[in-house]
Amino acid sequence: MTPQTKRAPGSVAEVFGAFLKLGLTSFGGPVAHLGYFRDELVIRRRWLDEGAYAELVALCQFLPGPTSSQVGFALGLGRAGWGGALAAFAAFTLPSALVLVALALTAAAVDGVAAAGLVHGLKIVSVAIVAQAVWGMARSLCPDRDRAAIAVAAVVLLAVISGPAAMLGAIGMGMALGLWRVPGASAAGPALAFPVTRAAGLGALAIFVLLLVLLPALHGQGAAFAMIDSFYRAGSLVFGGGHVVLPLLQAEVVATGRVTEDVFLSGYGLAQAVPGPLFSFAAWLGAAMAGVPGALLALLALFLPGFLILIAALPGWTWLRRAVWTHSAVAGANAAVVGVLASALYDPVFTTGITGRTDFALALVGLVALTLWKVPPWAVVALGAMAGVGLALVA
Structure with a gap:
């Protein structure tokens, strides 16, 4: 059964209400979000069945972009058309985005020893969170030697060359090596169907490429x-996941001097403590x-390419999912992404967040809490922030 079976179509208001609940309660990152979606929309509300949901998750994991938000966008699209897709995105994203905007505007007006300690505590927490993401x-x-080698090659490349172009090169290298070394497998079973025509898919792809080419020309x-x-x-x-946005954005906004390293890493730490997508x-x-205008522009610009790629892929997913080479290329790209994130774990996350043995000990405690004790990320962030304030006041 797909989202287009004979179930009665839902309304935009229904979709907004369902995803607002998810946006207020979905802690824990993309994998946890997919579990929340399944419980609420597959098990409880019965918008679609398990097979259709698994197929949708597979598609969104295959594509670049924020996986959980893409799944939510597609679920809203299947339930209530284009209005439902926009409602799902807005309701799932707004709670965390509004909290982070309010905190960013407040942080700009706060100064003093306690504020500096808070920022430093969040930077230490970021080390634990990114280390957990890299390991997971x-x-x-990278379950085999070939993909582990691709990840290491990406780290080596980024050690020699830095910047957005180097990250793009690392991912491209991963795709090429994946085609060469990683066996592919085509999918079987029924494909999803959504109210997206081939013309709409091609139009979305054209817009995606046009913006990718045109925006750099308008940069000045x-x-x-x-x-x-x-x-x-x-x-x-x-x-490969929302955490990968960390090194990409760091190269775009910190390396260019538009945001300081302290502001960047403290915001990244806070983003772990709120529900909803990490892209917030x-x-x-x-x-x-x-x-506020900058927050709106940044948010829409970061999410837009993933949604355009999803819309472009929906009509051709039947063909794409059966092509062996696409799975090999994506497997190689994902392995390279592990290397990109591992490089960011060292610089800027570790080099900026860890300034002494006490910082290292706190980061290690946070990592153990996340990985072995299964403490929720928001709790680790809160405790790390308080520890940073406490150390600053004692010092």
Whole structure:
């Protein structure tokens, strides 16, 4: 059964209400979000069955972009058309985005020893969170020697060359090596069907490519165009999970001097403590750069490429899922992404967050809490922030 079976179509208001509940309660990152979606929309509301949901998750994991938000967008689309898709995105994203914007605007007005300690505590927490992400992604995306070698090659490449172009090169290298070394497997079973025509899919693909080419040419036309270009490019390259946006955005906004390292890493730490998509981090960065208008532009620019790619893929998913080479290329790209994130774990996350043995000990406690004690990320963030304040006051 697919989202287009004979079930009565839902309303935009129904979709908004369901995803607002999820946006307020979905802690724990993309994998946890997919579990929340299944419980609420497959098991309880019965919008679609298990097979259709698994197929949708497979598609979104295959594509670049924020997986959980893409799944939510598609579920809203299947339930209530284009209005439902937009309602799902808005309701799932707004709670975390509004909190992060409010915190970003407040943080700009706060100073003193306690505030500095809070920021430092969040930077220490970021070390634990990114280390957990690297380890988890390496276990799932680099299960054999060839893919582990691709990840290491990406780290070596980024040690020699830095910047967004180097990250794009690392991912491209991963795709090429995946085609050469990683066996592919075509999918079987029924394909999903959504109310997206082939013309609409081609149009979405054309818009995606046009913006990717045109926005860099407009980069010098003002701060707004430069911001849109940076966040759109980062959103176009996110393979493997939301944490991968960290090194991409760091290269776009910190390396260019638009946001300080302290503001960047403290916002990344706070993004772990709120429910909803990790991409809401863009709202913090946009607000830090240009207030509420900047938050809106950054948020939309980061999410847009993933949604355009999803719309483009929906009509051709039947063919794409059966092509062996596509699975090999994506497997190689995902392995390279592990290397990209591992490189970011060292610089800027570790080099900026860890300044002594006490910091290292706190980061290690946070990592153990996340991985072995299964403490929720928001609790680890809160405890790390309080520890940072306490150490600053004692010092």
